[in-house]
Amino acid sequence: MATAREERQRSLSLRRFVLSSRDVLLPAAVLVLLVVMWEGSVHLFDIKPFILPAPSAIWTATTEIWSTVMGHTMATLNTVLIGFLVSIAVSLPLAVLITSSPYVSTAVYPLLVLTQSIPKVALAPILVIALGANELPRIVVTFLVAFFPLVISMAAGLLSVPSDLIELGRSYRASRFQELYRIRLPYAVPFIFSGLKVAIALAVVGAVVGEFVAADRGLGYLITSSTAFFKTPLAFGAMILLSLMGIVLFQIVVVIERVFFPWSSGQETVVV
Amino acid sequence: MIEIDRLSKTFRSRDGADVVALKNISLAVRDHEFITLVGASGCGKSTLLRLVAGLLPPTAGAISIDGKPVSGPRRDIGMVFQSPTLLPWATILDNVLFPLKLTHQITEGSREKARHLIALAGLSGFEEKYPKELSGGMQQRAAICRALITEPATLLMDEPFGALDALTREEMSLELLRIWNEQPKTILFVTHSITEAVLLADRVVVMSPRPGQIADVIDVPLDRPRNFDQEARSEFQDCTHRIRELIFGNRARRTAAVA
Ligand SMILES: Nc1ncnc2c1ncn2[C@@H]1O[C@H](COP(=O)(O)OP(=O)(O)OP(=O)(O)O)[C@@H](O)[C@H]1O
Ligand SMILES: [Mg+2]
Numbered sequence: 001m002a003t004a005r006e007e008r009q010r011s012l013s014l015r016r017f018v019l020s021s022r023d024v025l026l027p028a029a030v031l032v033l034l035v036v037m038w039e040g041s042v043h044l045f046d047i048k049p050f051i052l053p054a055p056s057a058i059w060t061a062t063t064e065i066w067s068t069v070m071g072h073t074m075a076t077l078n079t080v081l082i083g084f085l086v087s088i089a090v091s092l093p094l095a096v097l098i099t100s101s102p103y104v105s106t107a108v109y110p111l112l113v114l115t116q117s118i119p120k121v122a123l124a125p126i127l128v129i130a131l132g133a134n135e136l137p138r139i140v141v142t143f144l145v146a147f148f149p150l151v152i153s154m155a156a157g158l159l160s161v162p163s164d165l166i167e168l169g170r171s172y173r174a175s176r177f178q179e180l181y182r183i184r185l186p187y188a189v190p191f192i193f194s195g196l197k198v199a200i201a202l203a204v205v206g207a208v209v210g211e212f213v214a215a216d217r218g219l220g221y222l223i224t225s226s227t228a229f230f231k232t233p234l235a236f237g238a239m240i241l242l243s244l245m246g247i248v249l250f251q252i253v254v255v256i257e258r259v260f261f262p263w264s265s266g267q268e269t270v271v272v
Numbered sequence: 273m274i275e276i277d278r279l280s281k282t283f284r285s286r287d288g289a290d291v292v293a294l295k296n297i298s299l300a301v302r303d304h305e306f307i308t309l310v311g312a313s314g315c316g317k318s319t320l321l322r323l324v325a326g327l328l329p330p331t332a333g334a335i336s337i338d339g340k341p342v343s344g345p346r347r348d349i350g351m352v353f354q355s356p357t358l359l360p361w362a363t364i365l366d367n368v369l370f371p372l373k374l375t376h377q378i379t380e381g382s383r384e385k386a387r388h389l390i391a392l393a394g395l396s397g398f399e400e401k402y403p404k405e406l407s408g409g410m411q412q413r414a415a416i417c418r419a420l421i422t423e424p425a426t427l428l429m430d431e432p433f434g435a436l437d438a439l440t441r442e443e444m445s446l447e448l449l450r451i452w453n454e455q456p457k458t459i460l461f462v463t464h465s466i467t468e469a470v471l472l473a474d475r476v477v478v479m480s481p482r483p484g485q486i487a488d489v490i491d492v493p494l495d496r497p498r499n500f501d502q503e504a505r506s507e508f509q510d511c512t513h514r515i516r517e518l519i520f521g522n523r524a525r526r527t528a529a530v531a
Binding site: 162164165167168169170171172173174178182183186187189261263264 | 322325326344345347349351353355357359360361370371373374402404422
């Protein structure tokens with residue numbers, strides 16, 4: 001019996017491996033093809049590098065000053081992570097507060113929407129004047145961009161707990177804190193993670209917006225400064241690094257969810 | 273001893289209209305008595321259980337358990353809801369231990385006790401599984417284990433077998449009777465199945481809707497331990513017949529008149 005199950009397990013994991021390699025290989029092949037076509041057409045049509053640089057030119061321009069580029073990448077990563085962590089630290093208690101009473105939610109919700117309707121690009125220069133030309137305005141912009149979807153998804157998760165579960169807690173005289181800690185928060189975990197996935201992607205955008213406006217470091221600064229001198233290949237390199245950063249950070253969130261909250265990601269149920 | 277004295281519950285619905293869910297319910301339940309509640313949908317069975325559990329305040333009347341008026345949830349009551357309501361993030365073992373965690377009563381022996389209950393419910397080997405890895409019937413059994421873990425003197429069960437297929441249902445009924453025999457407790461059990469109501473109960477409380485009232489309380493004069501062979505007995509037939517009459521009385525008379 002056990003062997004039959006193991007057998008099934010093995011064939012299942014084999015199938016999953018084949019599937020996942022197909023899922024990885026196919027898009028990778030398409031990507032390679034596109035890059036080759038890009039390289040080919042730039043040479044074929046003799047496109048100026050400052051209009052559209054060839055992939056090889058991007059590669060050379062970026063690796064030439066690799067350590068400088070890495071320094072910019074780290075600076076941006078720093079802003080992204082701090083902004084992201086601050087937005088988690090702010091939105092979790094805020095979501096708890098909003099969901100704790102209808103009065104608080106009526107009082108706070110319009111304010112939240114207001115902060116959201118301010119264009120962050122417009123706000124950034126004002127923040128620089130107010131907070132000084134340092135890291136702080138960039139972190140604030142990152143935070144402002146990232147925290148709204150977090151609050152909304154956390155609040156939605158906290159409110160979506162089935163009333164039976166709440167009654168279960170009440171029937172054992174659970175305190176409000178226990179209800180929050182033992183029932184509402186764990187129930188909200190899948191919602192929180194879907195918010196985190198949106199927020200981490202937005203945090204990268206926020207950091208770059210901040211760097212566009214005022215910075216002497218960071219990938220956003222690298223893009224503005226290199227385009228000012230028509231060094232388009234380097235700007236492209238910075239852009240690609242930014243996308244990679246976004247993808248990697250997003251995947252880290254996905255992995256954290258899968259490792260620490262396996263019941264949340266629901267991967268086991270996805271068997272094609 | 274549960275004493276329900278002229279209990280009424282009125283809900284104010286959103287549009288301001290009053291819904292009388294229960295009106296003037298009086299019932300005395302002896303210790304270790306098995307009471308089943310049957311009645312049409314919406315006649316206030318769940319509401320009655322919630323009131324006894326202290327989850328809802330009554331509009332009028334009073335409930336007391338062992339002489340003490342019910343003013344809020346009590347920890348010596350176990351509740352089984354119509355759906356299993358297990359915590360999706362906790363294993364079956366942790367789900368069963370959940371009430372002890374909430375009440376800070378986890379001790380060395382708690383896990384052993386939980387495992388014992390889980391084995392009793394036929395779920396051995398599933399302790400470390402998550403609820404979604406279990407069938408509906410298995411989840412419901414786990415929910416019953418959870419209600420039993422605090423060794424409550426009173427067990428309130430709201431259609432606990434409602435979502436189960438007929439076979440599992442019969443099996444679980446007998447299982448419940450066995451547990452009740454081993455650990456005597458007062459049980460209020462809501463069901464839609466008249467046979468189930470008669471098979472399980474010492475007394476069947478038949479309720480009528482709009483407003484929710486007790487139509488009659490029927491003594492079941494069958495020996496214990498119960499089994500499904502007793503269904504053929506005339507006492508059993510009399511009971512089910514009487515309950516049907518109480519629930520469908522008007523409708524039966526109407527169809528008879530047409531015929
Ligand atoms: N929280 C509530 N607010 C307003 N009305 C309610 C509420 N709970 C129950 N009711 C009303 O009270 C009546 C009785 O409901 P209850 O859930 O107790 O019925 P029930 O006998 O358990 O029905 P079922 O067999 O379908 O579960 C219904 O008319 C219902 O609409
Ligand atoms: Mg009900």
